[in-house]
Amino acid sequence: MNRPFTSNALGQCLAVIGLVLMLLLSNEAIAVAVPITQESPLNIPTSPAEIKQGEIRFYQNCAYCHGAKGIGGKSKKLQCRDFEGDYLFDTISNGLRRGSQFMPPWADTFSESERLELVAYILSLRTLETCL
Template identity: 50%
Template sequence: MSVNLFRPIRYSVFAIALLSGVAYAVAPPVTGGEKRADKKNQEDPEYVAEMKAKVFSKEAISVANGEHRFNQTCVYCHGYKGSGGKAKMLQGRDFDADYLFKTITKGKKRGSLVMPPWKRTFTPEERWELVTYILSLSEEK
């Protein structure tokens, strides 16, 4: 008889847990809105230009950071030191820094080959560091 008494309580607890989970999935808490605002501010053209100047002012460190990031994320398609692979070779090519930044940010599609956009993964500073590394590859001919 005690089992029958607790059955409605168990079902109501289950229903409350289920509904609160659905409510959270549909409308997550508002906390952390500052982070979203910061992300939007990071894509502001003035901020991107500021990061470009910062990265190019400390080029040696930026190239090292860019190389580390390149080896973690780009080497699979672009090969060791940009030697080529699934994607085009980056070594010995003359690139415009702004073109590289835009390509890294927005990605690229060429036929069935797709380079993903890195805008949500890397900050503007990290993307500019990748640009400095790729530009250093063109100098190594």
């Protein structure tokens, strides 16, 4: 026997819709509070030669996990992503642990300028033709 739509069911539906709207609006408020652009105090290289050095270092040390040209593999892809230079420098320097995945810190392995070259190369991956 089919029961007509009761006010209790209607109240539950409205409560769920209200909860979803609250979550959406609260995320919107959070997104507005975060600055869109930040100026980096780092002196990230921009010359093709320094970016090329970062690419060489990337292939020697990072491609095993992040894939050739940052396409991903054991770890997340780096291509076509809108990273901040400060975030990349901090992650390369201090490492990162997410669940069972672990990226080692490279501060004791690479000089500051070498880590900045890596940052410059990774930032260049967001402008590949496949990203446009």
